[in-house]
Amino acid sequence: MKGKTVFVAGHRGMVGGALVRRLEQEDVRLLTIGRSEVDLCDQAAVFGWFAKQRPQVVFLAAAKVGGIVANNTLRAEFIYDNLIIAANVIHAAHVNGAEKLMFLGSSCIYPKLAPQPLREDSMLTGPLEPTNEPYAIAKIAGIKMVEAYRSQYGSDFINVMPTNLYGRGDNYHPEYSHVVAALIRRFHEAKVAGVGNVVVWGTGTPRREFLYVDDMADACVHLMKSYSGDELVNIGTGEDITIAEFARAVAATVGYTGQISFDASKPDGTPRKLLDVSRLTKLGWRARTTLEDGIRLAYQAYLSESK
Numbered sequence: 663m664k665g666k667t668v669f670v671a672g673h674r675g676m677v678g679g680a681l682v683r684r685l686e687q688e689d690v691r692l693l694t695i696g697r698s699e700v701d702l703c704d705q706a707a708v709f710g711w712f713a714k715q716r717p718q719v720v721f722l723a724a725a726k727v728g729g730i731v732a733n734n735t736l737r738a739e740f741i742y743d744n745l746i747i748a749a750n751v752i753h754a755a756h757v758n759g760a761e762k763l764m765f766l767g768s769s770c771i772y773p774k775l776a777p778q779p780l781r782e783d784s785m786l787t788g789p790l791e792p793t794n795e796p797y798a799i800a801k802i803a804g805i806k807m808v809e810a811y812r813s814q815y816g817s818d819f820i821n822v823m824p825t826n827l828y829g830r831g832d833n834y835h836p837e838y839s840h841v842v843a844a845l846i847r848r849f850h851e852a853k854v855a856g857v858g859n860v861v862v863w864g865t866g867t868p869r870r871e872f873l874y875v876d877d878m879a880d881a882c883v884h885l886m887k888s889y890s891g892d893e894l895v896n897i898g899t900g901e902d903i904t905i906a907e908f909a910r911a912v913a914a915t916v917g918y919t920g921q922i923s924f925d926a927s928k929p930d931g932t933p934r935k936l937l938d939v940s941r942l943t944k945l946g947w948r949a950r951t952t953l954e955d956g957i958r959l960a961y962q963a964y965l966s967e968s969k
């Protein structure tokens with residue numbers, strides 16, 4: 663990447679922001695563009711911008727992203743935006759001679775009942791989780807584009823599959839956020855309002871994996887520099903925790919001392935969701951931020967971002 667022109671698509675997002683922070687430590691010419699200047703769903707605008715800027719390296723971290731409620735209610739927007747963004751950016755990168763591109767998928771591209779921990783080769787071996795199927799199908803289409811451009815044009819485009827991410831720049835929307843942001847916000851608001859009980863959706867028993875977003879950015883830069891294969895690469899910690907344990911850890915960091923109860927009438931989702939990170943480990947990368955440190959950093963970021 664040394665001396666190259668590097669484009670981060672989605673730099674205002676949680677992952678894109680972390681990538682920009684990480685890339686500032688590298689000797690690169692960084693390019694970013696706001697949605698008001700180039701809407702990545704607008705093919706003519708994307709092709710025009712790429713033809714002018716001709717980035718050599720592209721991190722495709724722009725997407726329509728959200729938690730279970732957003733995915734399940736805005737189903738048309740999730741499939742349309744994510745298909746079009748992937749198609750526009752991957753094709754524009756190819757046409758304008760980008761040397762390398764990284765497409766960010768997600769762990770929800772794996773079948774709902776795939777064996778745990780989730781291996782990269784389990785993609786397309788069974789039905790998807792119905793609540794986020796439109797998003798997952800669009801992501802799978804993006805992955806397949808990358809594979810097809812590698813095979814037909816010899817493009818050095820690669821696919822990575824991150825686990826659940828959290829940290830600076832997360833979305834704290836009351837309905838549309840992911841679980842970590844939702845818990846931080848709810849425990850913080852309960853602490854401030856002096857509420858004695860916080861209800862967490864589900865039984866608390868499902869196990870989930872969480873990766874701090876600056877670790878994710880570091881893994882992406884590592885793979886961008888060192889990996890050129892056609893196989894997907896999972897990015898995670900390789901460790902999981904129950905939602906109940908995780909909720910208690912967030913409450914402790916936030917300083918919420920009231921009760922935590924679990925609403926078992928709400929859906930739990932899959933009992934376990936953990937990525938097999940052996941391929942990533944073999945490629946020489948492992949997560950550094952502990953869950954305790956990550957939650958502390960995320961809460962500090964929430965406090966400063968919500969001011």
Ligand SMILES: NC(=O)c1ccc[n+]([C@@H]2O[C@H](COP(=O)([O-])OP(=O)(O)OC[C@H]3O[C@@H](n4cnc5c(N)ncnc54)[C@H](OP(=O)(O)O)[C@@H]3O)[C@@H](O)[C@H]2O)c1
Binds near residue numbers: 674727769
């Ligand atoms: N967050 C997670 O837990 C997680 C887990 C696995 C994979 N991922 C993947 O990581 C990537 C980044 O996720 P994130 O959490 O950083 O999401 P995010 O915080 O919602 O950021 C997404 C970014 O994409 C931009 N964007 C969306 N539609 C656009 C459009 N039409 N034109 C221009 N820009 C557009 C957004 O711009 P605005 O700022 O203008 O809205 C935002 O900057 C996604 O591919 C996602 O699938 C995320």
